Amino acid sequence: xxxxxxxxxxxxxxxxxxxxxxxxxxxxxxxxxxxxxxxxxxxxxxxxxxxxxxxxxxxxxxxxxxxxxxxxxxxxxxxxxxxxxxxxxxxxxxxxxxxxxxxxxxxxxxxxxxxxxxxxxxxxxxxxxxxxxxxxxxxxxxxxxxxxxxxxxxxxxxxxxxxxxxxxxxxxxxxxxxxxxxxxxxxxxxxxxxxxxxxxxxxxxxxxxxxxxxxxxxxxxxxxxxx
Amino acid sequence: xxxxxxxxxxxxxxxxxxxxxxxxxxxxxxxxxxxxxxxxxxxxxxxxxxxxxxxxxxxxxxxxxxxxxxxxxxxxxxxxxxxxxxxxxxxxxxxxxxxxxxxxxxxxxxxxxxxxxxxxxxxxxxxxxxxxxxxxxxxxxxxxxxxxxxxxxxxxxxxxxxxxxxxxxxxxxxxxxxxxxxxxxxxxxxxxxxxxxxxxxxxxxxxxxxxxxxxxxxxxxxxxxxx
DNA sequence: CGGCTGATTGAATCAGATCAACTGCTGTGG
DNA sequence: CCACAGCAGTTGATCTGATTCAATCAGCCG
Numbered sequence: 001x002x003x004x005x006x007x008x009x010x011x012x013x014x015x016x017x018x019x020x021x022x023x024x025x026x027x028x029x030x031x032x033x034x035x036x037x038x039x040x041x042x043x044x045x046x047x048x049x050x051x052x053x054x055x056x057x058x059x060x061x062x063x064x065x066x067x068x069x070x071x072x073x074x075x076x077x078x079x080x081x082x083x084x085x086x087x088x089x090x091x092x093x094x095x096x097x098x099x100x101x102x103x104x105x106x107x108x109x110x111x112x113x114x115x116x117x118x119x120x121x122x123x124x125x126x127x128x129x130x131x132x133x134x135x136x137x138x139x140x141x142x143x144x145x146x147x148x149x150x151x152x153x154x155x156x157x158x159x160x161x162x163x164x165x166x167x168x169x170x171x172x173x174x175x176x177x178x179x180x181x182x183x184x185x186x187x188x189x190x191x192x193x194x195x196x197x198x199x200x201x202x203x204x205x206x207x208x209x210x211x212x213x214x215x216x217x218x219x220x221x222x223x224x225x226x227x
Numbered sequence: 228x229x230x231x232x233x234x235x236x237x238x239x240x241x242x243x244x245x246x247x248x249x250x251x252x253x254x255x256x257x258x259x260x261x262x263x264x265x266x267x268x269x270x271x272x273x274x275x276x277x278x279x280x281x282x283x284x285x286x287x288x289x290x291x292x293x294x295x296x297x298x299x300x301x302x303x304x305x306x307x308x309x310x311x312x313x314x315x316x317x318x319x320x321x322x323x324x325x326x327x328x329x330x331x332x333x334x335x336x337x338x339x340x341x342x343x344x345x346x347x348x349x350x351x352x353x354x355x356x357x358x359x360x361x362x363x364x365x366x367x368x369x370x371x372x373x374x375x376x377x378x379x380x381x382x383x384x385x386x387x388x389x390x391x392x393x394x395x396x397x398x399x400x401x402x403x404x405x406x407x408x409x410x411x412x413x414x415x416x417x418x419x420x421x422x423x424x425x426x427x428x429x430x431x432x433x434x435x436x437x438x439x440x441x442x443x444x445x446x447x448x449x450x451x452x453x454x
Numbered sequence: 455c456g457g458c459t460g461a462t463t464g465a466a467t468c469a470g471a472t473c474a475a476c477t478g479c480t481g482t483g484g
Numbered sequence: 485c486c487a488c489a490g491c492a493g494t495t496g497a498t499c500t501g502a503t504t505c506a507a508t509c510a511g512c513c514g
Contacts, residue, residue: 064371064374064375066375066376067451068375070375070471072374074370085360086363086364086367087360088356088360089353089356089357090360090364095363095364095367096367096371118349118353118356119349119353120349122345122346122347125349125352125353125356126316126342126352129315129316129345129352129355129356132316132356132363133314133315133316133317133359136312136313136359136363136366137313139363139367139370140291140322140323140366142370143301143366143369143370144293144299146370146373146374146412147297147299147373147412148291148292148293148295148297148299149293150470151469176493177492177493178492185374186471187470187471188492188494189470189471189494189495190469190470190471191493192493192495193494193495196494196495208479377501377502378502403460404460405461413502414502414504415460415461415462416462416502416503416504417502418461419461419463420463420502423462423463435461435510
């Protein structure tokens with residue numbers, strides 16, 4: 001992998017988008033490219049948090065698992081997203097597990113060197129602060145949903161997210177239903193019933209991986225004002 | 228309020244602890260002191276996020292509320308804690324509500340000026356990054372608990388937190404039970420039953436606001452390895 | 455001594471999980 | 485090209501942890 005390619009790859013990461021060429025080159029020089037297959041585990045909760053990652057291609061999920069086997073997905077990251085920033089600034093362990101959902105290519109940046117770059121570039125630090133703040137906001141939403149809403153309402157919120165991302169009312173589910181269930185804090189059986197419930201109410205129409213939103217306003221009412 | 232007093236107050240905030248005198252003075256010059264009574268609302272979810280806060284004395288809870296009236300506490304902040312950092316770096320709205328639980332004195336720092344100070348002090352920015360990372364870690368734990376554990380297990384985790392904070396097995400509950408219930412994502416009735424359950428199993432002994440841990444290992448087993 | 459608020463207890467109900475069976479799709483190998 | 489293994493998803497029946505509703509109790513302040 002020659003250097004120019006790495007620089008190009010990194011410039012596609014949102015967090016590094018505005019970075020001057022020189023900084024990008026520095027980053028590229030400490031970055032390792034990592035190719036992983038579907039299902040590969042990248043790190044586990046409690047493991048030493050030595051690296052910070054960015055997805056160049058593919059899809060990665062970050063989740064926690066109960067002894068029972070039930071899993072809660074915290075976030076799914078796609079191309080251009082950076083993740084695993086928590087241990088970078090705490091120097092401790094990863095708080096969750098990460099697993100590739102598909103064949104993916106990742107940029108892997110060693111913690112120590114990355115902090116050095118940050119120390120020298122306050123703008124990157126501010127970008128990082130914005131990234132973490134956005135993450136916090138997302139978690140606040142997730143906590144509120146888990147605690148204050150029931151499954152069909154959370155599902156409504158998720159469908160609205162997809163709508164915003166895909167900019168259409170003819171959605172294509174971006175994950176297998178089992179993974180969506182884990183993201184919503186439930187299990188596939190319950191998700192299946194929730195989809196049916198919304199369909200019975202005439203709010204959506206489903207067929208496999210396709211979901212047509214018949215009544216987006218009803219979804220917004222269900223999901224509540226907040227995102 | 229003369230200036231020296233503000234500097235002293237700010238130096239008691241963990242986030243600003245290591246800051247050089249000059250920076251502290253700059254901060255003090257843009258800081259407003261705010262006195263609030265028990266029950267006062269500091270800001271509400273969705274409101275414009277103009278200020279960043281630190282608790283100088285008293286206690287503040289940050290929470291989200293459902294239309295039904297049920298509330299989920301995200302965090303309770305005491306003296307020395309900074310909070311409401313999310314809108315500082317996103318320049319948007321507060322993601323949750325904040326309310327004083329007791330008479331409190333707060334340092335209130337305008338967003339724009341604070342960002343300027345940060346831009347000039349990379350070390351403060353790194354401190355801020357560490358603060359946010361810790362917050363993220365806490366939220367990950369909270370999400371996992373809400374989704375993967377049941378109430379008695381979450382309660383066990385909470386009691387262990389108190390044990391670590393108070394460094395004794397003779398705990399004093401730091402919040403009214405109703406608030407603890409809201410923090411654990413449940414309601415007072417259920418918390419009451421969970422306490423009774425642990426007591427029946429001989430793991431704890433309760434009397435009002437006092438809780439004696441008879442079998443901390445059992446609590447750790449219940450709560451699971453993670454914090 | 456009331457009267458308010460917080461906490462507890464009991465009974466009924468409910469959302470969601472669990473368990474089990476079945477469907478349907480996909481890819482592989484005979 | 486068909487058969488079948490294997491997995492994801494659905495459906496139904498049951499179980500259970502938690503909420504709801506209602507009543508009572510304890511403590512604290514005026």
